[in-house]
Amino acid sequence: ARVDAYLESEIARGDVPGAAIVLVTGARVVHARGFGKSRPDGAAVSATTPFKLGSVSKSLTAVAIAMLADDQRIALDAPIRRYLSWFRIRGDGAESITVRHLLTHTSGISFMSGRRNFADRDASGGALERAVRSLTTERLAHRPGERFEYSNANYQVLGAVIEAVTGESYSA
Numbered sequence: 001a002r003v004d005a006y007l008e009s010e011i012a013r014g015d016v017p018g019a020a021i022v023l024v025t026g027a028r029v030v031h032a033r034g035f036g037k038s039r040p041d042g043a044a045v046s047a048t049t050p051f052k053l054g055s056v057s058k059s060l061t062a063v064a065i066a067m068l069a070d071d072q073r074i075a076l077d078a079p080i081r082r083y084l085s086w087f088r089i090r091g092d093g094a095e096s097i098t099v100r101h102l103l104t105h106t107s108g109i110s111f112m113s114g115r116r117n118f119a120d121r122d123a124s125g126g127a128l129e130r131a132v133r134s135l136t137t138e139r140l141a142h143r144p145g146e147r148f149e150y151s152n153a154n155y156q157v158l159g160a161v162i163e164a165v166t167g168e169s170y171s172a
Contacts, residue, residue, distance in 0.1 A: 018045035076100040091140025102154040108140035114151035
């Protein structure tokens with residue numbers, strides 16, 4: 001009850017439309033509840049309402065890449081095309097984009113290129129690869145390694161690398 005009351009007050013204070021909480025002890029769910037609305041039509045949030053993770057997935061992606069690097073399945077300074085031979089983006093130095101460039105947002109892929117697929121809700125098989133392949137129409141904002149520019153596309157490419165190296169879907 002105290003957790004629910006706290007969350008309800010924080011949601012109201014932050015003008016958050018809805019949230020869900022699941023508390024787990026070991027492998028056992030001890031509390032699950034939704035709060036507020038999930039959509040403008042007034043649908044209620046439940047404990048199983050899906051939410052976009054947003055940039056939280058970047059941390060998970062970076063950890064997966066680090067684990068693959070520790071296992072020597074990925075080299076951080078290897079060109080992306082070692083893992084995704086089909087990867088293409090226009091611009092000077094595109095062929096030299098490395099795993100490290102993508103991890104550190106220094107690939108040269110623009111912020112706007114990363115926003116192109118932001119609202120895409122496609123979660124079907126192959127959606128990630130399709131999103132990365134769509135970068136062929138984009139142009140680098142600057143040469144790889146030249147400067148920092150945050151772009152969601154960097155981590156989409158890394159997700160595709162994870163799929164290629166592991167043979168599993170990113171979600172798996």
